C-alpha cells in the first residue's frame with residue numbers, strides 16, 4: 753500500500769512508520785511526506801530516509817480554499833492508497849477526504865478530549881486513564897470511526913509533557929500495528945465500525 757504521511761512537528765510517529773516500512777513484510781511504503789510548515793524535524797526525517805517531501809503553507813495562498821486545493825493536488829500526484837495524518841495540525845477539506853481515505857492519530861481516548869490539547873485537557877479533567885486513538889477522518893474534529901485505541905495511565909506527578917510523551921510511546925506502536933493491518937488486509941467502514949479482513953478491529 754502506498755502511504756502519504758502529513759506532519760507538522762517532530763515526526764516521531766512518522767519515524768515509526770518509516771522504520772516499519774523498511775521491512776518488506778510490513779506491506780506498506782511511505783511514498784511522500786508533506787507538511788504545512790518548513791524546517792521541521794518531520795521533513796528532515798523523511799529526507800534522511802530518501803522519501804520525497806513537499807510543503808504547502810496556508811500563508812502562501814490567498815484563501816484557505818486555495819491551500820486546500822493545492823494540498824489535494826500535490827497529494828494526488830503520489831497516488832496514495834491511504835493518507836496518514838501524524839501530528840498534522842490542520843484540518844483537511846471534504847474534497848480531500850472524498851479523494852483519499854485518511855486516518856489520524858489523537859493523543860487521547862476519543863471521543864474524550866478532542867482538539868489540539870488532548871493530554872492537557874485529560875490532565876485538567878483529572879482522568880486516571882487516557883491514551884491514544886487512531887481513526888478515519890470524517891470532517892469533524894477527532895470524531896471519525898475508530899480503528900484502534902490504547903490506554904495509558906495518568907500517574908501522580910504527571911505534567912502535560914510527561915503524560916504526552918508516555919502517550920506517544922503507545923501511540924507509535926498502535927499506529928504501526930493498525931496501519932500495517934489496514935495495508936495488508938484492507939478495510940471497510942460500516943457506520944461507526946471499521947472492519948478488516950472480516951474481523952472488527
Ligand code: GRF
Nearest residue numbers: 761762763764765839857859
Ligand atoms: C502526537 O501525539 C499526535 O497525536 C499529536 O501530536 C503528536 C505528534 O508527535 N497530534 P510527532 O510529531 O509524531 O512526534
